[in-house]
Amino acid sequence: MDSSKNKNSEQETGVAGRRSFLGKGAALGLAGAALGLTACKEDGNKAKPAAAAGAAPKSHGTEVAPGQLDDYYAFISSGHSGEARILGLPSGRTLKRIPVFNIDCMVGWGITNESKAIMGTNPDGTLKYTTGDTHHVHGSYKDGTYDGRWLFINDKIHARVARIRMDTMEVDKITQLPNVMGFHGIFPDKRDPVDQKINYTTRVFCGAEFHIPLPNDGHDVDDPSKWGALFSCVSAETMEVMWQCRVDGNMDLVATSYDGKLAASNQYNTENAADLNGMMAAERDACVFFNIERIERLVKEGKYTTIGNSKVPVVDGRKAANGDPKTAVTCYVPVGKNPHGVNASPDGKYFVCSGKLSPTATIIELTRVLQWFEGSLKTERDAVVGEPEIGLGPLHTAFDGRGNAYTSLFLDSQCVKWNVDAAIAQFKGDKTAKVIIEKMDVHYQPGHNYSSMGETKEADGKYLNSGNKFSKDRFLPVGPLHVETEQLIDISGDKMKLIADHTAYSEPHDGIIVRRDVVKTRQIYTMTDFPNHVTPDNAGIERKGNKVNVRLMSQAPAYSMPVIKVKKGDEVTITLTNHDKVEDLTHGLALPTYNVNFIVNPQETKSVTFKADHAGVFWMYCTHFCHALHLEMRSRFIVEA
Template sequence: MPYKTTPLSPSASATEAAPSRRRFLNTAALAGLAGVSLAACSDKPESAPAAKASAPGASSQADEGGAGTVHLKPGELDTYYGLWSGGHTGDMRVLGLPSGRELTRIPCFVPDALVGWGITNESKAVMGTRPDGSLKYTVADTHHTHASYKDGDYDGRYAWINDKINSRIARIRLDYFVCDKITELPNVQGFHGIFPDKRDPVDPAINYTTRVFCGAEFGIPLPGTGLEDDKAYRSMFSCVDAETMEVRWQVLIDGNCDLAATSYDGKLAATNQYNVENGARYEDMMSAERDACLFFNIARIEAAVKAGKFKTIGSSKVPVVDGTREANKDPRTALTAYVSVPKNPHGVNASPDQKYFICAGKLSPTCTVIELAKVLDWFDGKLEKLDAAIVAEVEVGLGPLHTAFDGRGNAYTTLFLDSQLVKWNVEAAIKFHAGDKNAKYVVDRLDLQYQPGHVNASQSETVKADGKWLAVGCKFSKDRFLPVGPLHAENEQLIDISGEKMVLKADHPVRGEPHDFIIFKRELVRPKQVYALDDFPNAVKDAKESGVTRNGRKVTVKITSQAPAFSLREFKVKKGDEVTLILTNLDKIEDLTHGFAIPKYNINFIVNPLETKSVTFIADQPGVFWAYCTHFCHALHLEMRSRMIVEA
């Protein structure tokens, strides 16, 4: 491991006519593509007049004391951090907002040439290797990133990110902004949705994250079922321990999981389902008229596991409880609850007032508001019909996908087919759904470029949502940036939501394909500027400890770096030796990083101040190999070298 893994202490469209035309065209297109019937999406009388689209950088409420400017002065720091999924690069992007400047990338699932991720022994131990020492996986597909909570707000301890391809979850330490643990989930494929709990429901004194919930999209054969019998395929909902990163339990379910959400009291987790049919083919997935938002009663599940009411599957020892519909008909003993929602929802999000989960319809032009207190009433036998937990199901536009919040009662939902962001008031929507047709729940609309997907706002899914900035990821950019061949950049747009009207402030091109992200205040994180030397068991603490030791054909080379020199100006090994090189950076100065590369041996990595890393390789090529510092560190950087002499 790169350092000790001691748990961190908790600390609108341009005109009124445009929406109608767009709705008509996209409804026809969607019906043709999906092969399903959609109701006509006429303009609702409750919709407020649409706002005119604003060009990036246009004057707005931000220029008059609103959210602020995106153009920071030289030396001026951003007020927010943003944690973005890297998509197929398998890493996490760290941005400063509102500037949108990329600060770093944190490698997780895929090798990274800058830091030597996937090259050093420490990173390989985190990533996982095969018996021959090679990496188990070298591809990834990251989608969702979330951070740990305390008292309903981010606490700056951890962040997590998923790898959909290989069903892995990575943990990021936010004191160093590095990945320290990766866990591969058993019994699942297509791990997509991810969300940490916001407090432990078992012990009220534990008001911080203890678990991370993970949903699997794809049903797979269970032991004892045929590989071709897709009707018997099943999906799982998994719980991972936030500290140990071990899988605590899993829930066998009907249908699949898409995204995930957790309640603020720690009692409920949920996933939206777009395939209640558990279909293996497109037409099978579209046969039902409605899908579901599936709720998990966390305390009951953990009590069942503690009581031994579980089974294990295959070679995995993880407890698996039964969350299927058939086994959970009695609400007083049920572990799960399936709330019926319109077909193909995409996204479920928790409102900052702690009252609601909102599912966006995707193929339905609606958002569904589910009251969490009523879901708990159903579990307690106080609510006869579970569908009564739905307190609003209102039309917002075509292709609703994801929802963010401003902490003032408003929700912001992306409309993929309308290429819009719609701002709507949740309580007004509930009144409209209850029969008050004078309730104006749509507040504003903003045209986006183009086909927006994920959306998040500053502190959005916390009790301290501040309604300043909102970012949205658009899947297509088309004419927004200089063309660079057939593969276009995607477009991430920054929007000022501090006033009544939304104002588009900036476009940022981004290499595909990022997905979800979170935005939080900079003061919530206190990153360390240098490492602690004692955190590395194999650290070379003094240059005098440098040298070469041999144990048969295994050779250990201990070396330190301190600008502008390595402690060993040369070292000798023999052809065929298995060499383990341990390098410690003894510089204590902030931002003084060194690199170490050996030509022809596929070795290049960096060590930050007081950090230690190691590599192991076979010295199979005789000759002289100039090892040099690859990270500019000093006026004599070019002179910072060592020689590896491999004797024949």
């Protein structure tokens, strides 16, 4: 292995050298993309400083000194850990884990009655699901930028969308999408398609990746040609599913236009195939555009069906039903093969779709898509105004607000910076157009990338985050399972500068980087926001038959009752209100043997319900350090035999 191959070169299109990573077993004969890779064990290449690829300044400017604050929040989805995460940038410090679809016994998510009600339970009260797979998180918009109100995040495994309120950074709603499997891309709208005065988010769009029998009840299991995938629209306010639109092919990511008129999803497997070869048979795939106004008009007019037990209106967006552009609800724009990403440029003009198995990015002009819907554009493909060759395995594209795009190249293990206007000029025939500005190595196999404020009209071109799928030799070894890398790149100058290797708990997926002034959080809760809050007036034990309500208060360093007595066999509900008012003065409640573990922040109320099936003395104790006498903060929970 020759580290001199780590050069930044526009001409370097092979996958030799440090980028050879996926093993001979992964060989696939794909035209154009040399996917036949060889395994390499690079002990000699370990712990190389970034100097190997250029100058290595002593400080990269990512160190945020003790007592200083970061400039940006990064809200990131966290793959099959099921959670969301907040990082500070440029430091990369994890400021918060937000449990979403996972169980988190630190806060009691999936343990308290309140969190279970949000997550969803079986008839016996157990959680319906304990796993999740979050890929995309996006913020709500107002006037083309973030309003700091909500984050929306997907669950790919169980087709759920969750909403996080940004004042507390906690999940307050989870909605299951009916008849959807593999819910992958998610994006809020930015404006109402009809009433342009509503210049903020009211809908959340959800792309379904897998096609399945509709309904998926055991019929047609052997005939994929009868299966379908639905694009769903969820109300941002109520989180109810408003409508769905059935399409041909699989959907992947979602983007929305700044005028609110269009949403789109890049599509692979437009072949509607069920196996790998079939999914790569066609020459091109597509980016499918949705005409939101027309879909909602059809719903209003009752021109929809429903599927199985679901009452959600389903509009037909398949090609066969949408031959006439003037009435069509969908427009399938052909793009490079097996695309994995569609992103809106911050000037509001374009969506960019990358090819993945084609070394191109496809630039689609939104006014032309609207022209197609009006019947004034000849073919869907005529909406394409640029298709530069940018490198191997292009996936996602971010923007700097200065006309440049940054696309992750999975196979090349690079980030390519290219100019949108130059690509459009080149597409028109200008052979002098310099499209590619720079390619920079990332480490390694990048997936998502995203830039600071890059998905808003306020894209500021300061930072780019490259979420890489393999870290290999970038960190101290910790066994067979490696941490992945979130590489921070300074894109504010003429040249990209790799300034930090941050770590990610798998999987590094999509995220957004938000200026810190956008975020306005609460310091403590309002006690009366919780209908079951405990006050000195209603605190104590109440028994009804074998149901026992224990209403408890915490104030450092004690719970309001030193002894709680119940009888074996009782169904016990413990409700705990934290009466401390000082910011961050959180208490915990752990009850040994009974698997109870949760925290209450200042003025917050939570509850748990369980059967007291073990007799004995159980010391209920505070888990969250609160006071010099924290360790002594414990009460006796006595279950009489």
